[in-house]
Every structure is written in structure tokens, then in C-alpha cells.
Amino acid sequence: VNTITCEILSTGTEIVQGLYPDTNAQMLSRRLKDLGIPVQYHTAVGDNKDTLAVALKIAHNRSNVVVMTGGLGPTEDDLTREVVSRVYNCGLKKDAQAVKMICEHFTRRRIPMPESNLIQAMVPEGCIPLYNFMGTAPGFIIHEKEKNKTIITLPGPQREWIPMFDGPVTEFLMAWFPTGILFETLVLRTINVPESKINDQISTLFGAIPGVTLGLLAKPGKVDIRITANASTREETVDLLQSARKKILACIDSKSVYAEKEDATIEETVARLLVNQRLTVSVAESCTGGLVGKRLTDIPGSSAYFKEGIIAYSNEAKIKYLGVREQILNQYGAVSGEVASEMASGMKRLSGADYAVSITGIAGPSGGTPAKPVGLVYFGLATKDYVSTRERRFTGDREMIRERAADFALDILRRACMN
Amino acid sequence: VNTITCEILSTGTEIVQGLYPDTNAQMLSRRLKDLGIPVQYHTAVGDNKDTLAVALKIAHNRSNVVVMTGGLGPTEDDLTREVVSRVYNCGLKKDAQAVKMICEHFTRRRIPMPESNLIQAMVPEGCIPLYNFMGTAPGFIIHEKEKNKTIITLPGPQREWIPMFDGPVTEFLMAWFPTGILFETLVLRTINVPESKINDQISTLFGAIPGVTLGLLAKPGKVDIRITANASTREETVDLLQSARKKILACIDSKSVYAEKEDATIEETVARLLVNQRLTVSVAESCTGGLVGKRLTDIPGSSAYFKEGIIAYSNEAKIKYLGVREQILNQYGAVSGEVASEMASGMKRLSGADYAVSITGIAGPSGGTPAKPVGLVYFGLATKDYVSTRERRFTGDREMIRERAADFALDILRRACMN
Numbered sequence: 071v072n073t074i075t076c077e078i079l080s081t082g083t084e085i086v087q088g089l090y091p092d093t094n095a096q097m098l099s100r101r102l103k104d105l106g107i108p109v110q111y112h113t114a115v116g117d118n119k120d121t122l123a124v125a126l127k128i129a130h131n132r133s134n135v136v137v138m139t140g141g142l143g144p145t146e147d148d149l150t151r152e153v154v155s156r157v158y159n160c161g162l163k164k165d166a167q168a169v170k171m172i173c174e175h176f177t178r179r180r181i182p183m184p185e186s187n188l189i190q191a192m193v194p195e196g197c198i199p200l201y202n203f204m205g206t207a208p209g210f211i212i213h214e215k216e217k218n219k220t221i222i223t224l225p226g227p228q229r230e231w232i233p234m235f236d237g238p239v240t241e242f243l244m245a246w247f248p249t250g251i252l253f254e255t256l257v258l259r260t261i262n263v264p265e266s267k268i269n270d271q272i273s274t275l276f277g278a279i280p281g282v283t284l285g286l287l288a289k290p291g292k293v294d295i296r297i298t299a300n301a302s303t304r305e306e307t308v309d310l311l312q313s314a315r316k317k318i319l320a321c322i323d324s325k326s327v328y329a330e331k332e333d334a335t336i337e338e339t340v341a342r343l344l345v346n347q348r349l350t351v352s353v354a355e356s357c358t359g360g361l362v363g364k365r366l367t368d369i370p371g372s373s374a375y376f377k378e379g380i381i382a383y384s385n386e387a388k389i390k391y392l393g394v395r396e397q398i399l400n401q402y403g404a405v406s407g408e409v410a411s412e413m414a415s416g417m418k419r420l421s422g423a424d425y426a427v428s429i430t431g432i433a434g435p436s437g438g439t440p441a442k443p444v445g446l447v448y449f450g451l452a453t454k455d456y457v458s459t460r461e462r463r464f465t466g467d468r469e470m471i472r473e474r475a476a477d478f479a480l481d482i483l484r485r486a487c488m489n
Numbered sequence: 490v491n492t493i494t495c496e497i498l499s500t501g502t503e504i505v506q507g508l509y510p511d512t513n514a515q516m517l518s519r520r521l522k523d524l525g526i527p528v529q530y531h532t533a534v535g536d537n538k539d540t541l542a543v544a545l546k547i548a549h550n551r552s553n554v555v556v557m558t559g560g561l562g563p564t565e566d567d568l569t570r571e572v573v574s575r576v577y578n579c580g581l582k583k584d585a586q587a588v589k590m591i592c593e594h595f596t597r598r599r600i601p602m603p604e605s606n607l608i609q610a611m612v613p614e615g616c617i618p619l620y621n622f623m624g625t626a627p628g629f630i631i632h633e634k635e636k637n638k639t640i641i642t643l644p645g646p647q648r649e650w651i652p653m654f655d656g657p658v659t660e661f662l663m664a665w666f667p668t669g670i671l672f673e674t675l676v677l678r679t680i681n682v683p684e685s686k687i688n689d690q691i692s693t694l695f696g697a698i699p700g701v702t703l704g705l706l707a708k709p710g711k712v713d714i715r716i717t718a719n720a721s722t723r724e725e726t727v728d729l730l731q732s733a734r735k736k737i738l739a740c741i742d743s744k745s746v747y748a749e750k751e752d753a754t755i756e757e758t759v760a761r762l763l764v765n766q767r768l769t770v771s772v773a774e775s776c777t778g779g780l781v782g783k784r785l786t787d788i789p790g791s792s793a794y795f796k797e798g799i800i801a802y803s804n805e806a807k808i809k810y811l812g813v814r815e816q817i818l819n820q821y822g823a824v825s826g827e828v829a830s831e832m833a834s835g836m837k838r839l840s841g842a843d844y845a846v847s848i849t850g851i852a853g854p855s856g857g858t859p860a861k862p863v864g865l866v867y868f869g870l871a872t873k874d875y876v877s878t879r880e881r882r883f884t885g886d887r888e889m890i891r892e893r894a895a896d897f898a899l900d901i902l903r904r905a906c907m908n
Contacts, residue, residue, distance in 0.1 A: 092515075110535065353779075378806035465594065
């Protein structure tokens with residue numbers, strides 16, 4: 071089993087000041103994970119010699135692989151070369167190939183090169199230089215073989231470090247860890263089951279499957295069950311994942327799993343089901359104001375299953391377009407199962423689609439009453455055979471209530487397609 | 490001058506695995522900077538007791554203020570309470586108010602509460618609890634007065650921690666650092682002007698106003714001009730900001746400024762203009778599939794100005810609902826100024842709203858031709874006096890084209906309201 075430890079160290083005052091999120095750390099983590107090298111820590115520091123040295127020493131002490139980005143430019147606040155040479159106790163030398171490439175870079179752009187740029191050609195003695203075909207500063211790898219430690223230093227801009235990482239760095243790491251991919255993750259994405267319920271259902275599996283780590287990641291209304299397997303061969307890893315997957319699916323309501331892929335959305339699943347069965351859908355939206363239509367048409371090729379929808383925000387619009395009866399509106403109120411039902415059948419009739427989904431609710435922050443509080447939402451589904459309605463009470467702010475209502479409407483469609 | 494040191498510690502396996510960028514750290518850094526507390530380090534660790542304890546000890550040793558997010562949920566991999574109690578050497582106790590709030594949270598949603606949820610009511614002895622009005626887990630502050638050290642522990646979801654931070658945490662920090670706010674930032678948010686143009690227009694102001702730093706932050710179609718002022722009194726800081734603001738507005742097209750507040754959206758401005766003038770709007774959407782309706786109804790109280798919309802994705806829907814003539818569709822194609830114009834006038838007629846906006850375009854990735862490439866979008870605006878159309882060519886993927894088209898439609902409305 072792989073016991074390599076790895077961390078990422080980002081430099082840049084703009085990161086610790088919160089101007090941008092640290093997407094370099096994110097992208098590097100994904101790439102390292104794909105190579106079977108799990109990341110334990112991310113650290114970001116500003117362009118300051120002392121804090122950078124503190125962070126680099128800690129990283130060097132506790133991890134086998136340190137991947138650094140940023141601070142390799144030609145200016146005062148580019149400190150990486152100097153700090154690395156201090157912490158790793160090695161001199162800097164001018165790399166002839168890097169000098170040549172920096173000069174050529176300026177010649178190609180037909181602008182004179184400021185002498186200060188050549189500082190970027192300085193690399194630690196004994197390192198493996200990583201030449202930069204997209205900018206000027208080379209990166210480098212210092213490999214301390216006897217300590218089983220490595221630092222990989224990359225420039226900050228993504229168009230510069232990505233080709234370095236995907237080329238020579240990946241090659242270096244694969245040569246060092248010739249076993250290949252040892253870690254793999256599978257994600258079971260569930261909807262409309264509370265995190266605590268899933269936790270109870272699979273609690274006996276936590277830590278009980280050798281080589282497998284389970285984690286739960288909850289978002290409002292949704293829980294991802296993350297299964298990570300770690301073994302000495304790829305086949306073993308895949309076997310571990312699949313057997314853990316089966317054990318989990320036996321414990322939970324497997325119908326609540328809407329996707330089994332990282333980042334997969336419920337609308338992607340709905341789109342696939344609709345396209346495969348050559349079905350169409352239309353929407354009649356009140357409180358979601360177009361959000362369900364938007365999400366259904368997020369998917370390329372959505373015109374195959376989505377033709378039209380009505381955003382009936384006011385009572386008048388519900389009557390005028392969808393044929394909701396005024397008497398029903400007066401008797402039950404716009405936020406009621408009865409109105410949701412009429413909205414769905416009206417939309418089905420107008421559109422001729424196989425399914426029509428309706429949503430009417432109170433997204434807040436105002437407009438709630440004790441009997442009909444903020445977060446109360448009714449859903450209708452009209453098919454050729456039946457009209458059904460559902461009631462849900464969501465918590466959270468306006469945005470969250472609307473997102474969860476859209477999720478729920480899409481889930482109604484998903485389950486209808488599965489029957 | 491303030492010599493406080495501060496760092497942010499994020500927990501979550503999804504962060505170190507690279508599933509998401511660490512936007513909590515980013516947003517916290519901005520807020521701390523606005524309070525005059527600069528951040529030196531960001532650290533992120535997975536949901537693992539040992540790495541979390543290592544990171545927390547380091548942070549506790551080197552910084553006065555540690556702000557932590559995540560790991561406060563009810564499940565096995567929520568470790569923050571336990572690790573904090575170990576590192577800070579304090580017991581945990583059940584907080585009665587937190588128990589009450591967690592129970593109420595489930596009662597409101599009318600679902601039974603799994604017993605395991607009450608673990609979230611455990612907080613360190615002697616802490617200041619931070620109650621959670623948007624979720625279940627409370628955060629807490631441990632203030633070690635004699636050591637001049639504080640840890641602020643917040644839940645991971647933004648809708649939960651933002652109200653805690655902006656309320657009691659900010660109050661606490663301001664009481665502790667009574668020097669007050671020394672840094673202030675003002676943001677001029679512009680739309681539909683290229684970054685390079687704005688850069689040229691204000692280039693002479695960069696570094697030319699003492700005490701003021703200018704920065705540009707570009708997103709597709711939008712550029713934020715960030716003005717940061719730093720002085721020894723609050724009044725001076727505000728004066729600096731206002732005089733820089735005036736200088737900038739004199740250099741750029743001031744009509745392109747749609748908001749003057751961090752994170753303010755164009756739909757908020759449109760909503761304010763519509764409400765102030767008691768105007769209403771309706772939408773006829775093709776390629777945006779409901780996105781413009783969704784964004785117009787993101788704003789609380791949107792029923793004052795938004796009553797209805799049609800998602801006319803197919804040609805048939807454009808004919809059936811909006812009365813677009815078949816001959817016009819055949820002659821010019823669905824993606825044309827002529828069809829955008831008929832969609833807008835049809836929607837105006839149907840709805841009786843003061844404005845009707847229409848959008849028809851090719852969001853891609855397929856469906857483009859040399860004459861009508863992916864990214865080509867037409868817009869219509871119908872008012873009581875006229876119908877106008879616009880053509881734009883956007884670059885980017887499907888999501889970006891749709892977002893930019895919605896931005897542009899909202900900007901058409903904004904400018905119409907300003908005339």
C-alpha cells in the first residue's frame with residue numbers, strides 16, 4: 071500500500087487577500103489524485119520571504135512530495151527561487167538552456183529584454199529543470215532520493231504550469247511510483263435523503279472495509295457518498311470499489327442515487343433518461359421563475375426533449391395561460407396541491423409533451439403565513455395516465471429554496487422516467 | 490498599526506482532493522481584509538483527525554486569529570469539535586440553546602430528527618457559541634485572552650457561516666481591535682466594455698493617487714474596478730475612496746457601471762429601477778431556456794415587476810404562444826433579429842407588461858453554421874413606443890454563452906429603465 075504523502079504550496083498575495091480562489095491547488099489536487107497520489111494539505115502564503123520559508127519548511131518536513139506554484143517571475147515579490155535554495159540548502163546556478171529560451175521569447179515578440187529577466191534562468195544546483203514553452207520562468211524538480219522527498223516548483227499561470235505538469239512532471243512521478251494508479255474514487259450521488267439517515271444506514275461500513283475509505287459530502291437536499299479505494303494493483307483497486315459500492319447500495323435506498331460520477335448533475339440523468347426513451351417534457355413554473363427550464367436546457371441537445379414552458383408567476387398568468395380555475399385559486403390559494411395539479415394538467419394539454427411538471431411555492435423571504443410558511447412548495451406531474459402532486463417544506467433562504475425546489479422537480483421527472 | 494496575525498484553516502476532503510476550489514478561504518480573506526485584519530496563511534486539510542490536529546496546532550502556535558470552516562456536521566467524518574477540544578485542551582458540553590434550535594429545525598421541516606444530530610449541539614466549555622439560523626451546527630469562538638489568541642470555528646456551507654461572520658464574529662473582532670476599519674474597498678462593476686479599454690482609460694490613475702490602490706478584475710463580459718483606500722482614520726479612508734471614484738468615472742463610460750457594491754448583481758439594479766418606476770417586465774426566452782426569468786425572480790419581491798414569461802424553445806412554441814409568423818421563421822430562421830422582434834412584440838401583447846424582452850440564439854456546442862455560428866444571439870425589446878433588436882456574438886462554452894446572453898438581456902432592460 072502506498073504511503074506517499076503529498077501537499078501543495080501556493081504563493082501569491084492575491085490568494086491570501088481573497089481576490090481569487092486558489093484554483094491552482096484545486097487543479098493540481100485533481101491531477102495528483104488521478105496519478106494515485108493523494109494530497110493531504112493545501113497551504114497558501116503571500117509574497118513574503120518569512121511566511122513562505124515557514125510554510126516550506128513545514129511542508130518539506132512532513133511530506134514526501136511538495137508541489138509549489140508561483141513566485142518564479144522576475145520581480146521583487148517573486149521569492150520562490152531564493153527561499154527554496156535557503157530551505158533546501160543548495161546554491162543557484164544559471165541554466166544555459168533557460169537563458170536561451172528566455173532570450174528567444176523576447177526576440178519572437180520583437181521587444182527588448184530587460185536584463186532583470188535573466189534572474190528567471192537561475193535554478194537550484196542538481197535540480198531537474200522544467201522548461202517553459204508558454205512563458206519565461208522555468209520550473210524545477212529537486213529530488214532528495216535518500217530522503218524519499220521531492221519538491222516540484224511550477225510557475226503560477228495555468229497555461230505555463232499545466233503543460234509542465236502534464237508532460238515532464240507526470241513522467242517523473244510515474245517513474246518514481248511505477249505501480250501506477252493506486253487510488254480510485256467512486257461517488258454515489260443521492261438526493262432527498264437526509265445526511266444523518268445515510269450516515270446511520272452505512273455507519274457499520276465506516277472503517278470496516280480494508281483498503282476503502284468512505285466519506286459523506288452533504289449539500290442541501292443532496293448527499294454524496296465518496297468511496298476511495300487504495301490497493302497495490304489497479305485491478306484490486308477497482309474490485310475494492312465495486313464491492314464497497316454493492317455493500318453501500320444494499321444498505322441505502324438505491325433509487326435515491328441519481329448519478330455515479332463526480333460532478334454529474336440530476337439534469338444530466340433526466341436528459342439521458344428522456345432521450346433514451348424518446349420522451350418530452352414541459353414545465354409550468356411559478357416560484358422557480360424559469361429555473362427548471364434553465365436547468366433542463368443546460369444540457370447540449372436539450373431540444374430533443376424540451377420544447378416549451380410557461381413562467382406563470384402571477385395568479386393572472388396561471389389562469390390566462392394554464393387554465394387554472396379562478397375558483398380553485400380563491401378556494402385553495404396559489405400555493406396548494408390543487409393549483410399545482412391544474413398547472414401541470416394545463417401545461418400537459420397546451421404542450422402535448424409526455425410529461426408536464428409544475429412548481430408553485432413560497433420562496434420568501436416574505437409572503438409566508440403560519441399555515442403556509444416560507445419554504446412550502448407544491449409540485450404537480452401530469453402524464454398520459456395520471457396527475458400527481460407532492461408537498462415539500464424546504465428551509466434556507468430564497469436561493470436555496472428555489473434550488474431545492476428545482477432539484478425536487480427534476481427528481482420527480484427522474485423517478486417518473488425510471489418507472 | 491495592527492500587528493495581529495491571522496490565518497484560515499479549511500477542512501474537507503473535497504478540497505484537498507480538488508473537487509472544489511476553496512472559496513470559503515477566499516471569501517473569509519476578503520472579509521478579514523475589509524476589517525483591517527490581513528491573512529498570512531491559508532491551509533486546507535481533509536477529514537482526517539491526525540492531519541487536522543497537525544494543521545491546527547501549527548496555526549494555533551503561529552497566529553493570533555485562526556478562522557476554521559467545516560467539519561461541524563453530525564457524521565463520522567465531522568471531526569472539528571473533537572480535534573479543537575484536544576488541541577485547545579478543553580471539554581465539550583451540550584449547549585441548551587443549540588439543542589433547542591436543532592430540534593426546531595426538524596420540527597419546521599416536519600421530519601423526525603435522528604438522535605445523532607444532537608452531537609452538533611456540543612461546543613467547547615467556555616466558548617462563545619455562534620448560533621446557526623440557516624442550518625443546524627452552531628459555530629463557536631474560543632478566546633484565550635491572556636495569550637491574545639482566538640479561534641473562530643464556522644460551519645462549511647456559505648449560507649450558514651456568512652451570517653455568523655457578518656454578525657457576531659465581526660462584532661467580536663471589532664470589539665477586540667477597537668482601532669476600527671482602516672482599509673476600505675469600493676467596487677465599480679461594469680458590463681459590456683473590454684478590460685483592455687478600461688485599462689487604457691484609467692491607466693494614468695494607477696499608482697497616481699496616494700493611499701489608493703486600483704485593480705481590475707475581469708470576468709467574461711464584465712470588469713470590476715476595485716478601489717482600495719488605506720488611511721489612519723475612517724473619514725480619511727472614505728474621502729480617499731470617493732475622490733478616486735470621481736476620477737475614474739470621469740475617464741470611463743459611466744453608463745457601463747451597473748453597480749457600486751461588491752457582489753451586487755445586474756438583476757438587483759434592474760429590480761430597483763423597475764420597482765422605483767413601477768414598471769413591469771415579461772420575457773420570451775429561447776436559447777436561455779428560462780434563465781432570464783430565473784434571474785429576474787432571484788430578487789425578493791420580484792412579483793412587483795415580473796408576472797409571466799414564455800420559454801419558447803421550439804419553433805412551434807414561438808408560433809403557438811408568441812404569434813411569430815411561420816413565414817418569418819422560414820425566411821430568416823429562428824435565430825434572427827426578425828424573430829427576436831416578433832417574439833418581443835408577441836410577449837408584450839400577451840402580457841401587457843411595460844417591457845417585453847426576447848432572446849433567441851445558438852448556445853452550442855452544436856447547431857452552428859458559418860453564417861450563424863455558435864454564440865450568435867439576437868435580442869428584442871418591446872415597449873409601448875417601439876420594438877428594437879440587437880445582435881451579439883459571444884465566445885465560450887454553452888454555459889458561458891447563456892450566462893452572457895442573460896447578462897446582455899438584463900443590461901438592455903437596465904439601460905431602457907435609465908432613459
